[in-house]
Amino acid sequence: MTQGKDFEIFLATAPGLEPVLCAEVRGKGFKQTKPVPGGVVFKGGWPEVWRANLWIRGAGRVLARIDAFRVLHLAQLDGRARRVPWGSVLRPDIPFRVEASCTGSRIYHSGAAAERIETAIRETLGAPQAPEAEIVVMARIEHDVCTISLDTSGELLHKRGHKEAVNRAPMRETMASLFLQQCGYDGSEPMLDPMCGSGTFVIEAAEIAARLNPGRSRHFAFEQLATFDADAWQRMRAVKSARVPAARCYGSDRDAGAIAMSRANAERAGVTGHTEFRHCAISDILPPAGPPGLVIVNPPYGTRIGDRATLFPLYRALGQVLRQRFAGWRVGIVTGEPALAQATALPFLPPGAPVPHGGLRVTLFRTAPLA
Structure with a gap:
């Protein structure tokens, strides 16, 4: 992934609500949107990632998909993970953690897969791995294809940043x-x-x-990525709607x-x-x-x-x-x-x-x- 190049952005929602979220995303002017199981995808760059976190009411989190490749065994995953351009998106001074899931693939041990990717990032970028890190690298291995995403939201987006009191059984x-x-x-x-x-x-x-x-009162994980531009973000937030x-x-x-x-x-x-x-x-x-x-x-x-x-x-x-x-x-x-x-x-x-x-x-x- 290179700066300025469009990539796939995934907005997560509860299964069954994908068409409603898709209508919202389209209505906010995002292009090439389509509903997929568990959410909505569209194409864009980092400004679109920031805007989606700031504007979209129905998404639970915003993932930036930074790479995808075919893998059949752990050694191959290890080698391929070292070729991901981590330095273009992660900062060497910010801790990270990896979450992996495996479905219908020859690599079936999600813990071992996460470990390989963690090691690859640590040894190629020098960033520290920490179990409570806000920056989460998500690896989904499905039918032998590994998709690498970054969770750009941090805390789930229903946490608007201005609600403290909740009663029993609240709705997100x-x-x-x-x-x-x-x-x-x-x-x-x-x-x-x-x-x-x-x-x-x-x-x-x-x-x-x-x-x-909806995101006007809170902090987002993308503010700790190498792709973050604080001045551009401040200008985006300052637009009065x-x-x-x-x-x-x-x-x-x-x-x-x-x-x-x-x-x-x-x-x-x-x-x-x-x-x-x-x-x-x-x-x-x-x-x-x-x-x-x-x-x-x-x-x-x-x-x-x-x-x-x-x-x-x-x-x-x-x-x-x-x-x-x-x-x-x-x-x-x-x-x-x-x-x-x-x-x-x-x-x-x-x-x-x-x-x-x-x-x-x-x-x-x-x-x-x-x-």
């Missing part, structure tokens, strides 16, 4: 943003989460409405502690002026004044919080309130239990495939505007 910001996008939310309409917990949906929606970059939203984002919860948490998180994210949180039960929710918009909610589901059988009345009550008071609004409900979603008696569109979330599989159930 990256997944929340993709569910919002799947519901057609673009920031031009009001949005309400009547079980807002720590405020994830509300804050993500408010950031979309205010056009705030923010706008005053056309509508506010609302959250409510029956737990007063959740409301306090949401308000604190919204303040850290800089969206207090665009959000409103209210302590109330489902039976007391009302549509805010103005045009209809989107209700999106991640209620408890049996295997997550509480016992499944006791949740049917909650879902029935939610459905009844939405049907009676929210004419013209669209609804999105995320649940791991289709039977609970059906208990709302809402007119759902055909659902997409379930997606993994916290060891479970959840489905987004959506409606058209309610009659």
Whole structure:
């Protein structure tokens, strides 16, 4: 890989959400994007890597694919790894670590593969290897082809850098943003989460409405690579994209502690002026004044919080309130239990495939505007 030359950039997401992420990436102007299992790929250079980390809401991490070659045994991997131009991407003074995986290949021992690549980098570049290093070299050996990537993000991208308080079973910001996008939310309409917990949906929606970059508050691993240009990065970050939203984002919860948490998180994210949180039960929710918009909610589901059988009345009550008071609004409900979603008696569109979330599989159930 040489400076200035385009390479493949991979954005990771939960299986099942690749088309939604692909639509977001295309919408942000990235070229030659296509969904692949577990994420989206497109072509670009290092500025595109930085921009993807800064701009893209739905990606869990951004990998730069720096080399790929065929290998049949460990000695061959050792020799080939020494020919990778490590000095063009890694710094000799910054610690690194290697993570390897092997699938359907003659090299089947991932630990031995990682060791060979570590040794090759240490002996050709002189960089120290450290088990806790932020710089991660990822080697995937699949059907005898070894793909070498760099994790340019560091901490997973759902860690926006401005959320401290979380409640039980929180949804990752990256997944929340993709569910919002799947519901057609673009920031031009009001949005309400009547079980807002720590405020994830509300804050993500408010950031979309205010056009705030999701990565604006945090550090990224690529800042420690040999390819990093601090001045160019500062110029990129300084571009002001923010706008005053056309509508506010609302959250409510029956737990007063959740409301306090949401308000604190919204303040850290800089969206207090665009959000409103209210302590109330489902039976007391009302549509805010103005045009209809989107209700999106991640209620408890049996295997997550509480016992499944006791949740049917909650879902029935939610459905009844939405049907009676929210004419013209669209609804999105995320649940791991289709039977609970059906208990709302809402007119759902055909659902997409379930997606993994916290060891479970959840489905987004959506409606058209309610009659």
